[in-house]
Amino acid sequence: MPAGSEYAILSHCWQVPEKGEKEVHFKDIKKFMTMKPKKRDEIRRRDGYRKILDTCRRANADGFHWAWVDTCCINRESSSELSEAINSMFQWYANSQLCYVYLQDVEDALPTERDEEKFPESGGWPKWFTRGWTLQELVAPRTVHFFNRHWSFIGDKEGLADNLKTITRIPRSVLKHGIGFPRPSAAQILSWAADRRTTRVEDIAYSLLGLLGVNMPMLYGEGTKAFQRLQEEIIRRSNDLSIFAWDP
Incomplete structure (x- = not known):
């Protein structure tokens, strides 16, 4: 991505291999066009591939030429690149024009109160709100749009500030204006x-x-x-x- 480019960025929970879920990684994308058709088809069937595709479609519809997804944009086989990426991550999210939060376990709207029956493995809230990495991904970007599992828009950070404060304990001022x-x-x-x-x-x-x-x-x-x-x-x-x- 050329320096100074405007881009959208994805925030999400990684797939769980123990549940048969798979992400698409940097090495998969790098070799995608040269790998055997059978392997390409296997990658296309992954949940992570669909997530990348839907992110790019959303970004294109919003007028962006670039979208950044951590699963396939960081070479985790390079320790130096991984270290640089982790130290730069907050700034990458802060510099994005728009952050998409994909809530894969939310069927419709963002819940306004704990629901242990619907989210039994994450304390009654969607899983995204219980992961360590997603904290900075909520705070750093200026504009954050939330989507449910069907990629239906369910609100933005500013409009959902009261709800987000209840879930995260982060002050409204930080949610609206950044860490400051x-x-x-x-x-x-x-x-x-x-x-x-x-x-x-x-x-x-x-x-x-x-x-x-x-x-x-x-x-x-x-x-x-x-x-x-x-x-x-x-x-x-x-x-x-x-x-x-x-x-x-």
Whole structure:
């Protein structure tokens, strides 16, 4: 994508391989045109392929020439590219003209109260609101449009601010105007993440880098030490001692 291009960006929950769901990754896209027809057909049948296709169709309808989807736009086989992407993610979402939030477990409208029967695995709310990475993807973009599983528009961040505040505990001012300067305290930002989960334990820390305004290298395999490094980096840069009020 050329520098300075306007683009739409997708925020979503990754598919769960244990449930037979599959994403389409960078390596799949790179080799797509040269792979055997049988393999291409298998990729086209994946839930992740349909999600990418629907994102591109939506972006095209909204007048964008470019759309960015993390599953297929980051080469996760390159540790350097992955580290750069994670440190840049907040800014990529912030610089987008429009962020699409795809709620794959929402049938119609965004719920206004907890529903344990409808969302039993995610505390009564749609799964997207319980994942670590989607926190910055809600806060960073200026304009966010929400879609249900049928890709029907169900509202934007500004119009849904009261509902989103109830679900996320994020103040309306942040939802409407961004994280701002000065930033909220580290403790306040971490309180928004308290009930969220990530697949890998290190991502609890890595998913907060942009929100907390810090950068640090990725060291997958370090486990809970990632959060300790995050605390040290915040203290080094801002002397915000409220970081110690939260323990993952």
